[in-house]
Amino acid sequence: MINMLQLIKNFFTGLGNIFRKPRTVVYPREKIIIPEKSRGMLHLKLDLDSLDVLCNGCGTCVSICPEGAIKIKKKTLEEGKQVLDRFRLDLGRCIFCGKCVEACELEAIGLSYRYQNADNHRKDLVMEKADLIRPSGTIRGFWK
Amino acid sequence: MLFILKKIAYVLAVVLLNTYICAYLGAKLSARMELRRGYRLTRIGGIGFPAVRALSCLSKGSAAGFWSYMVFIFSIIIWGVVPFTAELILMDMGANLLVALILLLITVALNVTGAEGTGYGIVEGRIIRKTVSVLSLTIPYYISIASLVLAGRTLNLKEMVDFQRDYWNIVYQPLGFVTAIFSVIMILKVLGLNREGKQGLSGINRREGPGPAVAFFRFSGYSVVLFMTYLITILYLGGYKNLYFVRGDVMLGIKFYVLFIFILFAEKALGSSMTEAGILMRVSGKFLIPMSIINLAITLGFFIYRNIYGFI
Amino acid sequence: MFEDIDKKIYSNPRDIYMERLDKNLRQFLESEAASISRAGKDILVELDSAGLERVLSRLGDNPELAVDNLKNFKTLKRSGESFLLAELVAAEYDRSIILKISFAGRKALQDMMGIFRKSFGSAEDFYPLKPAGEEVYNLRIPGMMLYGCHSLDIDLSIEDDTIKTVHIDRSPAKVLGPSVFEGLEIGQLISYMGRFDYNAGIFSELAFCMGIEEMLQLEIPRRAEYLRVIVSELFRITSHLGNLGGIAEILGHDIAANMIMIERENLLGIIELVTGARVIPNFIRIGGVRYRVGSDIIKKIKRTGNDFQKTFGKIERLLNNDFALVERLRGLGTIDRETAGRYGLTGPNLRASGPRYDLRKEPGHSIYMDIHFTVPYARGGSCLDRMAVKMSEIYQSLRIIKQAAENIPAGPAIKRINLSHLDFKPAFFTSSVECPHGIFKVFGEVEENRLKSFAVLGPSGPALAAAGRLLEGNSFEDIEIIMASLDISSGELLDYA
Numbered sequence: 001m002i003n004m005l006q007l008i009k010n011f012f013t014g015l016g017n018i019f020r021k022p023r024t025v026v027y028p029r030e031k032i033i034i035p036e037k038s039r040g041m042l043h044l045k046l047d048l049d050s051l052d053v054l055c056n057g058c059g060t061c062v063s064i065c066p067e068g069a070i071k072i073k074k075k076t077l078e079e080g081k082q083v084l085d086r087f088r089l090d091l092g093r094c095i096f097c098g099k100c101v102e103a104c105e106l107e108a109i110g111l112s113y114r115y116q117n118a119d120n121h122r123k124d125l126v127m128e129k130a131d132l133i134r135p136s137g138t139i140r141g142f143w144k
Numbered sequence: 145m146l147f148i149l150k151k152i153a154y155v156l157a158v159v160l161l162n163t164y165i166c167a168y169l170g171a172k173l174s175a176r177m178e179l180r181r182g183y184r185l186t187r188i189g190g191i192g193f194p195a196v197r198a199l200s201c202l203s204k205g206s207a208a209g210f211w212s213y214m215v216f217i218f219s220i221i222i223w224g225v226v227p228f229t230a231e232l233i234l235m236d237m238g239a240n241l242l243v244a245l246i247l248l249l250i251t252v253a254l255n256v257t258g259a260e261g262t263g264y265g266i267v268e269g270r271i272i273r274k275t276v277s278v279l280s281l282t283i284p285y286y287i288s289i290a291s292l293v294l295a296g297r298t299l300n301l302k303e304m305v306d307f308q309r310d311y312w313n314i315v316y317q318p319l320g321f322v323t324a325i326f327s328v329i330m331i332l333k334v335l336g337l338n339r340e341g342k343q344g345l346s347g348i349n350r351r352e353g354p355g356p357a358v359a360f361f362r363f364s365g366y367s368v369v370l371f372m373t374y375l376i377t378i379l380y381l382g383g384y385k386n387l388y389f390v391r392g393d394v395m396l397g398i399k400f401y402v403l404f405i406f407i408l409f410a411e412k413a414l415g416s417s418m419t420e421a422g423i424l425m426r427v428s429g430k431f432l433i434p435m436s437i438i439n440l441a442i443t444l445g446f447f448i449y450r451n452i453y454g455f456i
Numbered sequence: 457m458f459e460d461i462d463k464k465i466y467s468n469p470r471d472i473y474m475e476r477l478d479k480n481l482r483q484f485l486e487s488e489a490a491s492i493s494r495a496g497k498d499i500l501v502e503l504d505s506a507g508l509e510r511v512l513s514r515l516g517d518n519p520e521l522a523v524d525n526l527k528n529f530k531t532l533k534r535s536g537e538s539f540l541l542a543e544l545v546a547a548e549y550d551r552s553i554i555l556k557i558s559f560a561g562r563k564a565l566q567d568m569m570g571i572f573r574k575s576f577g578s579a580e581d582f583y584p585l586k587p588a589g590e591e592v593y594n595l596r597i598p599g600m601m602l603y604g605c606h607s608l609d610i611d612l613s614i615e616d617d618t619i620k621t622v623h624i625d626r627s628p629a630k631v632l633g634p635s636v637f638e639g640l641e642i643g644q645l646i647s648y649m650g651r652f653d654y655n656a657g658i659f660s661e662l663a664f665c666m667g668i669e670e671m672l673q674l675e676i677p678r679r680a681e682y683l684r685v686i687v688s689e690l691f692r693i694t695s696h697l698g699n700l701g702g703i704a705e706i707l708g709h710d711i712a713a714n715m716i717m718i719e720r721e722n723l724l725g726i727i728e729l730v731t732g733a734r735v736i737p738n739f740i741r742i743g744g745v746r747y748r749v750g751s752d753i754i755k756k757i758k759r760t761g762n763d764f765q766k767t768f769g770k771i772e773r774l775l776n777n778d779f780a781l782v783e784r785l786r787g788l789g790t791i792d793r794e795t796a797g798r799y800g801l802t803g804p805n806l807r808a809s810g811p812r813y814d815l816r817k818e819p820g821h822s823i824y825m826d827i828h829f830t831v832p833y834a835r836g837g838s839c840l841d842r843m844a845v846k847m848s849e850i851y852q853s854l855r856i857i858k859q860a861a862e863n864i865p866a867g868p869a870i871k872r873i874n875l876s877h878l879d880f881k882p883a884f885f886t887s888s889v890e891c892p893h894g895i896f897k898v899f900g901e902v903e904e905n906r907l908k909s910f911a912v913l914g915p916s917g918p919a920l921a922a923a924g925r926l927l928e929g930n931s932f933e934d935i936e937i938i939m940a941s942l943d944i945s946s947g948e949l950l951d952y953a
Binding site: 174177178179180273333412413423 | 710714784
């Protein structure tokens with residue numbers, strides 16, 4: 001009636017498990033390396049020669065965002081070139097879907113690996129252009 | 145007067161310290177067997193967690209009912225009648241095994257009936273079924289002890305320990321030992337001491353409102369299981385006898401903890417929860433009680449053979 | 457060249473039958489109904505609540521139809537009006553009609569339920585009334601207490617440890633509000649679609665995109681089809697594993713529950729490599745898939761599948777050799793074949809009771825025609841049979857993944873289409889996929905690039921209605937196990953009216 005062989009196997013499985021390393025990760029002290037295609041906070045890519053943002057403020061990402069989290073203000077320089085003046089992302093509304101990245105024709109924005117974005121007040125969640133250009137956001141091993 | 149107070153203090157210290165260590169081991173080892181880490185409330189591997197848990201329950205302030213105080217008192221009294229060494233015993237009576245067994249029965253019955261009210265309404269059929277099934281699990285334990293009493297012809301625990309001078313009782317009655325351990329494992333599984341915090345209907349098992357009542361019932365649950373294990377150690381494994389050069393009480397501690405850890409592992413290995421009353425009755429009715437009755441019959445046979453024929 | 461030849465030469469038997477049914481219904485119901493049209497692979501009949509009784513009696517008189525089972529009910533709201541969607545299927549599950557009835561007020565809804573109850577026995581269980589007196593029920597289990605019913609309040613009346621009457625209240629289940637679809641274009645909506653099922657989020661996205669593609673008659677590149685199949689089967693395995701782990705934990709088998717969760721972690725890691733997330737994958741787009749997954753990831757999928765097959769044998773033996781588990785689950789919560797048909801159950805709940813119906817075997821449904829796999833079934837209908845069917849399905853899914861990963865063709869993974877330039881005429885669409893809980897059906901209305909209304913006819917609705925009847929007569933301790941084995945997911949239970 002009671003399957004003795006299975007009980008003995010269970011007993012030794014349990015006994016063996018004590019000497020193995022546990023499979024849980026104690027989060028704030030140890031972290032795991034997050035996977036490659038993870039979607040974190042937005043980041044603005046920089047042109048490598050002039051160290052200026054690639055974005056020219058066309059506004060495609062504003063119209064495609066389902067939540068309306070991006071707000072852009074652009075200005076025109078003397079030569080007639082259009083550059084970005086202000087880029088504001090409301091993290092409280094962003095759902096990290098990545099449609100803005102797909103829609104951008106210049107490939108000027110991307111989703112970085114920054115996932116520890118919690119804060120105490122809602123107004124601190126509004127990110128301006130300077131907050132979005134952190135270089136550490138794209139290094140996978142940094143967010144460990 | 146001072147002498148009695150000193151004895152009471154010793155006994156209480158021993159009991160509380162060992163209950164603390166066993167509570168810690170219970171949670172930690174069952175977590176490691178599932179490849180989890182267990183409690184980490186304080187820094188050094190969570191050593192302080194039983195104290196933290198008990199104090200947080202006690203401080204929540206709602207009044208504990210009459211049942212919980214009774215259970216708490218009984219679960220401390222039962223430790224008073226068993227000997228810890230040849231001198232350390234609180235109430236020295238002639239037939240202290242009988243008294244211990246009766247008090248154990250009362251504590252088990254109080255624990256199971258008291259703890260089974262849900263806060264959302266009392267499910268009476270559930271209480272009755274659980275009580276009957278737990279009590280039916282103590283029957284094979286008592287029958288095994290009865291066959292020991294028959295072989296040793298004494299009801300005093302100290303004389304039982306002295307009786308095991310040459311060989312431990314497990315050599316004479318292996319079947320009784322197995323039955324007794326199995327019933328302790330099943331009682332541990334039914335009381336569910338290591339599954340607190342899991343979701344489900346077992347989560348609404350105890351009375352609503354944390355408070356001293358929860359701490360008392362948990363303490364009495366541990367106390368019952370540890371007491372039954374301790375009785376097995378004394379009666380079958382030689383108690384506090386010296387083993388060559390190792391001191392008596394150290395030997396007692398080693399035997400007790402080895403047995404307790406084995407019971408913990410076996411409870412986990414038993415797999416799915418047999419707390420449903422139908423399965424419990426089937427296991428105890430078809431498996432445990434017949435084994436203990438066979439053991440009793442064999443002992444009775446030897447007893448008659450020895451006494452009437454004058455052999456052995 | 458010869459790959460799609462069976463799609464191009466032989467037409468789907470269901471399409472032929474739908475044309476016949478269309479002509480037939482126009483004769484019978486032309487005068488009663490407001491309009492009869494085709495929506496996806498179903499026929500949609502729109503009518504008013506006053507004419508419901510006559511329509512039902514006409515449908516009963518129709519000899520060609522034989523639609524005698526009621527599958528699902530859903531309410532739908534659209535800018536001030538309320539509609540009730542009723543899906544009727546035949547006993548062989550190959551023909552279905554959707555009735556769209558407009559009504560006003562909760563009292564009208566209950567009257568309509570009464571009318572439905574005369575022809576279909578199970579109608580009232582979908583929107584059960586709570587009796588007015590409070591003394592009937594004497595125990596209440598709130599949501600989040602039991603595994604598997606995270607957003608349902610259960611009211612019970614218990615007498616001597618047996619359950620007499622049950623009322624399951626599903627008003628706490630809210631996933632999205634009704635106004636989230638207003639003002640959004642279809643291209644923006646796809647990111648929200650993965651929220652309807654938290655165990656396997658890809659099936660709702662798949663259903664939505666397949667519905668729009670069917671309206672546009674868009675053909676997807678073959679590599680995209682293979683990738684969709686691989687990710688769907690991976691999600692199916694993880695969902696079944698989650699359910700098995702939950703049942704093992706309820707029954708107290710902690711070692712098995714944790715082993716299952718550890719294996720599930722490995723598979724979720726593979727899903728993260730492919731799509732980027734675990735719960736809301738956001739992977740399917742209209743016209744294909746989002747990423748063109750490279751060949752090194754495909755090799756990793758093959759290797760993980762092989763490793764998992766060895767460990768899952770151990771888990772299966774752990775659960776099947778445990779006598780207490782088998783004894784507890786045998787004969788518990790039995791659904792026999794007629795009851796399963798009457799309530800319109802689908803998925804493993806149905807296959808454990810007898811009928812061997814699986815939507816993946818329908819001709820023309822993605823590329824499953826090119827892959828060899830069998831559909832497991834059982835005859836008992838108890839909790840043990842449902843568990844066994846799920847375990848067999850895990851093996852079959854592994855087989856599908858292995859074949860798909862070996863034969864995946866090269867090519868593009870998406871056919872780009874700019875949705876902002878499209879203007880749809882007002883039309884309805886439906887589409888269904890086979891998700892791990894059952895058949896997931898989606899119903900929507902588009903009008904010039906926006907979604908006007910949307911409803912999900914998920915498999916948990918019938919399962920919940922059946923649960924209300926199943927629980928009566930069982931003891932109090934068995935509630936948790938029965939509800940967990942029916943695999944109810946609360947994301948699909950949203951009602952808008």
